Structures are given as structure tokens and as C-alpha cells.
Amino acid sequence: MTAFNVSPIRLPNFSRRIDAAESSAVREILKVTEKPEIISFAGGLPAPEFFPSAQMAEAFHHVVSTDGARALQYSTTEGHAPLREWIAQRMQAKGIRAEADNILVTSGSQQGLDLLAKVLINAGDKVLVERPTYLAAIQAFSLYEANFITVASDDEGMDVDDAERQLRENPDIKLIYLVANFQNPSGTTLGFERRQRLLQLASQYGVRILEDDPYGELRYRGELLPPIKSLDEDGIVIYLSTFSKTITPGLRVAWLVAEPKIYSKLVIAKQATDLHTNTVSQFAVHHYLTNNDADQHITKLRGVYGERCRVMLESLAQYFPTGVRWTKPEGGMFLWVELPSHLNTSQLLPAAISAKVAFVPGAPFFANERPQNFMRLNFSNQTPERIELGIKTLAEVIAQSELRNAA
Amino acid sequence: MTAFNVSPIRLPNFSRRIDAAESSAVREILKVTEKPEIISFAGGLPAPEFFPSAQMAEAFHHVVSTDGARALQYSTTEGHAPLREWIAQRMQAKGIRAEADNILVTSGSQQGLDLLAKVLINAGDKVLVERPTYLAAIQAFSLYEANFITVASDDEGMDVDDAERQLRENPDIKLIYLVANFQNPSGTTLGFERRQRLLQLASQYGVRILEDDPYGELRYRGELLPPIKSLDEDGIVIYLSTFSKTITPGLRVAWLVAEPKIYSKLVIAKQATDLHTNTVSQFAVHHYLTNNDADQHITKLRGVYGERCRVMLESLAQYFPTGVRWTKPEGGMFLWVELPSHLNTSQLLPAAISAKVAFVPGAPFFANERPQNFMRLNFSNQTPERIELGIKTLAEVIAQSELRNAA
Numbered sequence: 001m002t003a004f005n006v007s008p009i010r011l012p013n014f015s016r017r018i019d020a021a022e023s024s025a026v027r028e029i030l031k032v033t034e035k036p037e038i039i040s041f042a043g044g045l046p047a048p049e050f051f052p053s054a055q056m057a058e059a060f061h062h063v064v065s066t067d068g069a070r071a072l073q074y075s076t077t078e079g080h081a082p083l084r085e086w087i088a089q090r091m092q093a094k095g096i097r098a099e100a101d102n103i104l105v106t107s108g109s110q111q112g113l114d115l116l117a118k119v120l121i122n123a124g125d126k127v128l129v130e131r132p133t134y135l136a137a138i139q140a141f142s143l144y145e146a147n148f149i150t151v152a153s154d155d156e157g158m159d160v161d162d163a164e165r166q167l168r169e170n171p172d173i174k175l176i177y178l179v180a181n182f183q184n185p186s187g188t189t190l191g192f193e194r195r196q197r198l199l200q201l202a203s204q205y206g207v208r209i210l211e212d213d214p215y216g217e218l219r220y221r222g223e224l225l226p227p228i229k230s231l232d233e234d235g236i237v238i239y240l241s242t243f244s245k246t247i248t249p250g251l252r253v254a255w256l257v258a259e260p261k262i263y264s265k266l267v268i269a270k271q272a273t274d275l276h277t278n279t280v281s282q283f284a285v286h287h288y289l290t291n292n293d294a295d296q297h298i299t300k301l302r303g304v305y306g307e308r309c310r311v312m313l314e315s316l317a318q319y320f321p322t323g324v325r326w327t328k329p330e331g332g333m334f335l336w337v338e339l340p341s342h343l344n345t346s347q348l349l350p351a352a353i354s355a356k357v358a359f360v361p362g363a364p365f366f367a368n369e370r371p372q373n374f375m376r377l378n379f380s381n382q383t384p385e386r387i388e389l390g391i392k393t394l395a396e397v398i399a400q401s402e403l404r405n406a407a
Numbered sequence: 408m409t410a411f412n413v414s415p416i417r418l419p420n421f422s423r424r425i426d427a428a429e430s431s432a433v434r435e436i437l438k439v440t441e442k443p444e445i446i447s448f449a450g451g452l453p454a455p456e457f458f459p460s461a462q463m464a465e466a467f468h469h470v471v472s473t474d475g476a477r478a479l480q481y482s483t484t485e486g487h488a489p490l491r492e493w494i495a496q497r498m499q500a501k502g503i504r505a506e507a508d509n510i511l512v513t514s515g516s517q518q519g520l521d522l523l524a525k526v527l528i529n530a531g532d533k534v535l536v537e538r539p540t541y542l543a544a545i546q547a548f549s550l551y552e553a554n555f556i557t558v559a560s561d562d563e564g565m566d567v568d569d570a571e572r573q574l575r576e577n578p579d580i581k582l583i584y585l586v587a588n589f590q591n592p593s594g595t596t597l598g599f600e601r602r603q604r605l606l607q608l609a610s611q612y613g614v615r616i617l618e619d620d621p622y623g624e625l626r627y628r629g630e631l632l633p634p635i636k637s638l639d640e641d642g643i644v645i646y647l648s649t650f651s652k653t654i655t656p657g658l659r660v661a662w663l664v665a666e667p668k669i670y671s672k673l674v675i676a677k678q679a680t681d682l683h684t685n686t687v688s689q690f691a692v693h694h695y696l697t698n699n700d701a702d703q704h705i706t707k708l709r710g711v712y713g714e715r716c717r718v719m720l721e722s723l724a725q726y727f728p729t730g731v732r733w734t735k736p737e738g739g740m741f742l743w744v745e746l747p748s749h750l751n752t753s754q755l756l757p758a759a760i761s762a763k764v765a766f767v768p769g770a771p772f773f774a775n776e777r778p779q780n781f782m783r784l785n786f787s788n789q790t791p792e793r794i795e796l797g798i799k800t801l802a803e804v805i806a807q808s809e810l811r812n813a814a
Binding site: 009010011012014015016017018021022027043044045046048049051053054056057058060061064065068069070071072073074075077107108110111114118119120121122123125136139140142143144174175203206207208234236244248249250251252262265268269271272273274275276277278279280281284 | 416417418419421422423424425428429434450451452453455456458460461463464465467468471472475476477478479480481482484514515517518521525526527528529530532543546547549550551581582610613614615641643651655656657658659669672675676678679680681682683684685686687688691
């Protein structure tokens with residue numbers, strides 16, 4: 001298949017925002033690592049062998065065969081009303097003060113990022129993010145020509161002292177973006193005192209917080225921490241979550257929680273962006289949630305992913321050379337490895353792929369300056385056996401690289 | 408349900424683009440007109456009684472139960488490869504030179520509009536549209552702060568002489584947007600010579616054309632005309648179409664056809680916007696298309712909608728007062744009514760709704776100056792009996808308004 005090409009006609013330039021955008025390096029890597037013979041820690045995929053496929057097949061069949069006239073029709077921009085009610089109750093159970101009127105169903109959490117940028121960010125506006133931060137959030141905000149102010153992070157998540165310094169020095173910061181639970185890529189979790197302090201800082205400096213929480217339900221050990229949004233009495237936090245990790249991602253059904261003033265803006269933006277989230281998946285998700293024990297399914301996932309996380313941590317301890325550090329996630333899907341600073345993970349990747357193991361180099365997860373000695377490892381999408389083998393192999397690749405460096 | 412409200416904390420401004428956006432007046436109207444006792448010509452809904460619900464229920468059940476690990480998983484930004492192949496063949500059958508690599512599956516055509524604006528439009532850039540044009544295109548482009556240059560249209564669609572004048576006077580126009588077949592709202596179709604001429608003008612002035620073709624399959628009479636894209640040898644036309652009108656809208660599965668240079672930009676934009684279109688609907692659509700006679704279904708729709716269109720046209724001729732003009736669509740879902748210039752359709756609407764008939768006032772379909780004496784009527788979503796009754800009632804509402812004006 002060759003795509004037809006263009007003629008010599010001189011056409012107008014593309015937009016500045018897209019001319020500045022890079023094709024995702026990670027996306028290109030993922031194409032290579034999809035081959036089954038490669039043990040890939042590169043993607044961010046939930047384990048398909050645990051998808052509730054039979055239940056979802058039943059759910060889709062039921063809603064389309066009994067209620068097709070509504071389930072297949074255009075729908076409201078805000079989302080399917082019974083699903084919004086269900087989500088609002090779920091939010092209340094987490095201590096978040098939300099009614100259905102605060103819930104906007106989105107086409108995946110990625111759309112939540114896009115819509116929030118659309119209603120908030122003028123070209124050049126400042127967004128505060130961690131070092132590292134979620135790659136696709138960088139992409140979403142970059143397309144609205146945001147400037148990033150970055151703050152340090154450690155094993156307890158965002159360094160709030162550094163955040164305060166940046167807020168003081170940059171009074172025009174408009175938004176703080178973070179993943180407080182089991183961050184992507186680092187796997188770290190923001191401690192309770194830091195959550196309180198960050199909210200207080202946002203309030204003091206008049207800045208909104210975007211709390212992106214795709215993994216909150218996937219805690220394998222340690223103490224449950226309240227969402228920042230549950231501490232928010234001033235309506236300054238916008239909260240995102242999704243069914244991608246607890247049911248399945250291919251549905252593209254996620255949601256945001258927001259106070260009325262910004263909510264109405266987000267609805268206008270969503271209407272202009274895709275009219276509404278696909279109706280049939282919303283109906284099927286609601287049917288699944290109300291006719292199955294969704295919490296039992298999540299409990300099962302916690303068991304599976306928790307075991308995979310444990311095996312990866314043990315394998316790292318067993319095989320990885322000294323001088324390498326990694327995070328110890330209490331949940332989620334990722335951990336974050338720091339190699340000695342003279343090593344470059346992008347340069348390491350071809351050797352790893354030759355040895356049939358893959359990871360994502362850490363550089364694209366930094367919004368501004370990009371250190372080269374980090375890698376992100378996903379543990380949700382490989383069996384414990386393959387995780388151990390893959391980590392052992394990766395350790396050998398790193399050791400060989402060190403030998404070459406020493407030579 | 409009351410949504411929680413905000414505190415006195417002073418938060419940053421919203422973006423300029425969203426501050427300038429209006430909530431859609433049409434959207435508010437549609438909420439009122441959803442009541443079953445109202446004969447609504449206001450919406451743009453396909454007839455749900457003709458949805459292939461049984462076939463789609465089977466399709467969803469089949470793809471999720473037999474291939475859930477893929478159908479429910481994250482997928483590629485470009486779209487499900489077999490579906491893109493199917494679409495490419497369909498495009499070729501229309502004379503459009505496209506391979507699967509030229510097809511980007513989008514979350515509804517609305518997303519096609521959003522993505523194209525995202526990759527093309529800087530704030531203040533000029534987009535040429537008809538008077539009237541598709542309301543949701545105005546909304547999509549407005550959120551990228553486009554300036555609209557409007558050109559006249561008549562019963563044969565866009566006035567290309569006027570278009571040439573505008574292109575000559577505005578050499579910085581970046582994009583021509585139009586619905587060439589059975590336009591929304593006007594129902595008119597761009598003639599063949601005008602298609603050729605418009606393409607030649609776009610080539611001469613170095614401007615892209617966005618050809619939005621949601622209704623092309625729904626022709627009830629008259630001669631089939633080739634898409635402008637099928638005449639395009641220079642890759643300057645981006646073509647949008649959708650399964651919303653030929654299968655069902657709630658799937659949110661549509662596509663665009665573009666040449667490689669802009670295609671790669673659109674993929675980057677889509678990745679940042681929603682990662683990819685929902686996987687399960689793409690699998691189900693492909694299963695439906697390859698296991699059912701989709702063309703026979705479209706033939707059935709043509710029969711049903713053609714009859715409804717004919718009944719509306721006959722009822723208009725029978726009941727509407729002299730001095731009122733309307734278009735005579737050869738396909739699609741809408742026609743366009745011009746009342747005497749002293750009448751205001753927004754002011755007429757409450758009386759119409761009291762009489763249990765609804766329409767959409769024409770003003771929001773104009774990008775710049777907004778004449779008040781037009782209305783859009785949808786004929787796809789009411790039975791012939793209700794269409795006749797509704798038009799008769801609407802004629803009485805207009806006549807009474809004229810009487811009040813005369814008094």
C-alpha cells in the first residue's frame with residue numbers, strides 16, 4: 001500500500017502548534033515491541049487475559065438489542081445520565097463532593113486533558129508539572145502552546161517546597177498537573193501531607209489543579225490516600241478518572257469532575273470537539289457496572305498486578321547491577337529506573353530489543369530538560385515468569401553496556 | 408441534584424477561545440423539543456426505527472466474545488486496519504484515490520473538523536464558508552479563533568464567482584469548508600461545473616478544501632455527482648465522511664481522507680486529543696459491514712427518507728403561505744425555509760412550540776452577519792403523517808404571526 005502523494009502546489013503553512021509538535025518517540029518504539037517474541041515492559045497496556053470480555057459481550061448485546069434506538073443514537077454532550085449518576089456515587093464514596101451535574105463523560109482521559117487545555121490555556125500560559133510527568137499530558141498541553149514549569153519529585157511524589165518556590169517566582173502559572181497515585185511514569189504516590197499542602201498552595205496562589213487519577217483503584221499495598229479533590233472545598237481541583245484500567249481501555253469511556261463554572265466551558269469545548277462520547281459504550285459500561293460485581297473484578301486485578309509488581313521488584317533486586325535505582329510502587333502499572341548518569345537509555349534500547357526485551361526511555365517524560373539515564377518499566381502486561389526473564393535479560397544488557405563503557 | 412458551587416478564590420481566566428464561544432442556541436432548543444408530544448423538525452437525527460439494531464447487537468457480541476483481547480484493548484491512533492482497508496475500497500469506488508494509509512478513523516466527523524482546525528488554524532486565520540454553513544463547523548473552527556470569510560450560496564450551492572472574489576481579495580485564506588452534497592442546513596447540492604471550478608480556484612490560490620460529506624450516500628433523486636476529492640490530483644482536498652447516517656451515530660465512527668503530509672500531522676493531533684477512536688465500535692462496524700448487506704440497508708434508508716422529503720415538500724407547497732421560499736433537496740436530511748424578511752424565526756419559535764411543532768432558527772448557521780428570517784427543517788426523524796401535520800401547524804403559526812404583524 002502506497003499512499004498517494006502531493007503535487008507541487010504551494011499550500012498554506014500548518015499551524016504553529018502542530019509544527020512544534022513531535023511525533024511521539026514512544027509510539028514508534030511501541031510499534032517495534034508489539035512482536036510476541038519480545039518481552040515488552042514498554043507499553044502501558046492492562047492485561048487483556050483478565051478483561052471481562054464475556055460480561056462486556058453480554059452488556060453490549062443487551063443494550064443494543066433491547067434499547068438500540070437510544071444506545072445507537074446521538075446522545076448528550078455531558079454523557080449518559082444513569083452512568084453519570086453511578087460515577088457521582090462512586091466519587092462520593094471517595095469523599096469527593098460531586099453530583100451527576102459535575103460529571104462530564106469524556107472519550108478517554110486523554111480527552112479530559114485536551115478539553116481542559118482548550119478552556120484554560122492561551123499560547124504561552126504556564127503549566128506546572130513534575131520531573132518526570134505523564135508524556136501524553138505534555139503532548140496535550142503542548143498543542144495549546146503551553147510553557148511548562150517543572151518541579152522536582154522524589155519517592156513521595158511532587159516536591160511541594162519546590163512547587164511553592166515556582167509558584168512564588170511564576171505568579172502567572174495557570175494550572176498544576178499531576179498524577180497523585182502511582183504516577184505514570186514514576187509509580188510514586190503523593191503523600192497525604194503533600195496533598196494538603198499542594199491544595200493550600202493552589203488556593204493561596206489562585207491556581208487550578210488537574211488531578212489525573214487513572215490508577216487510584218489499583219493499590220496493591222500501603223494505605224489508601226484521599227484524592228486531592230476530596231479535600232477541595234473551593235472548586236479549584238478538576239479530577240480525571242477512567243474505566244480504561246478497571247474495565248477495558250478500548251471503550252474510551254472516562255470522566256472528569258469539575259465545578260459548574262468551568263464545567264459549562266468544558267461542555268462547550270467538548271461539543272465542538274466530538275459532540276459526545278460514543279453512546280453504545282456508555283450504555284454497555286453502565287449495564288456492566290449494574291449487573292456485575294465490578295469491585296470483585298477490581299479486587300482480582302489488584303491481586304494479579306500486585307503479584308506482577310512484586311515479581312518485578314524482586315527481580316530488579318536480584319539481577320540489576322549496583323548503582324541502579326528504582327521506585328517501589330504501591331499500585332498502578334509502572335516503575336521508574338535510574339541508571340548511572342553516564343548511561344543513555346535511548347542508546348541502550350536497540351541492544352535490549354536485540355535481546356528481546358523492551359522498555360521506554362525516560363527522556364520524553366520530561367517537559368523541558370531531558371536527562372537520558374531513566375527508563376519506564378510496565379509490569380501489568382507480562383506474566384510473572386516473563387517479568388523475571390525480561391528483567392534478568394535487561395540486567396545483562398545494562399551490564400554489557402557498562403563493560404563497553406569501561407573498555 | 409444541585410451541583411456544588413465555587414468559593415471566592417480568584418482563579419485564572421479561561422482561555423480567550425472559550426471566552427469567545429457561545430453555548431449553542433440549537434442545543435438548548437433541542438432539549439425542549441425532545442418531548443414526544445412535539446413534532447420536531449429541529450434535530451438532525453436519523454430515524455432510530457430503521458437502525459440495524461439486531462445486526463449491530465450481533466456484531467458487538469461477536470467481536471467482544473471472540474476477540475475481546477483486541478476489541479477492548481488500546482488501539483492505534485490511525486484506526487482499525489481492516490476497517491481502514493474497507494473504507495479505502497469504498498472511497499476508490501467513488502473515484503477517490505485513497506489507500507488505507509490515507510484513511511484516519513475519527514471519533515465522529517466532528518472530530519475531523521476539530522483535528523483539521525488544530526493542524527491548520529492559527530488565531531486570526533481565514534476560513535471561507537458559505538452563507539449559511541454547518542453550525543458545528545463554525546463552532547469547531549471558532550475554538551481555534553478562525554476568522555470567517557463568507558460567500559453567497561443559491562439553489563446550486565456555493566456561489567463560486569463570489570468565492571473567487573473573496574479568494575482574490577483575501578490571499579491569506581487558508582481553507583475552504585463546505586458540504587457539497589445536501590448541505591446542512593440548506594439541503595442544496597453543489598453542481599458539477601461548480602465542483603470543478605472550486606477545485607481549480609483552490610489550486611490557483613493555494614488553498615485547501617475541506618469537503619464534509621456525511622450525507623452523500625443519501626440521494627433520493629437526481630444524478631449522482633462525483634466528490635470534489637475524486638477530481639483532486641494535487642492532494643489539496645481533505646474529505647470527511649461517517650457511518651453516523653448510514654449505520655448509526657452513537658458509534659462515533661467516521662473517517663477522513665488526506666494526503667501523507669497533512670495526514671501525519673492529523674495523526675499527531677489525534678493522539679494528543681483522544682489517543683484513538685473507540686476500538687470496540689470500530690471492530691463492530693467492520694464486522695457489520697462484512698457480514699451484512701450494508702448497501703441494501705442504505706437503499707432502504709433512501710426509500711424511507713426520500714418519501715419523508717417528498718411529503719415535506721408537498722406539505723410545504725400545500726400549506727405554506729405565499730412569500731415563503733424553500734429549497735428542494737435531492738437527498739440528505741434537511742431543507743431550508745426563507746420567510747419574508749420582516750419575520751424573525753427565533754421570535755416565532757415559542758409560538759411554534761406552544762402549537763407542538765419545532766424547528767431550528769437559521770441565524771446560528773451564519774458565521775458572521777445573521778439574518779433572522781430563515782429556519783432549518785429536518786425530515787428524517789418524523790413519520791410522513793406527522794410531517795404533514797407538523798407543516799400544516801407550522802404554516803398556521805406563520806400565518807398568525809403575519810396577522811399580528813399586519814395588525
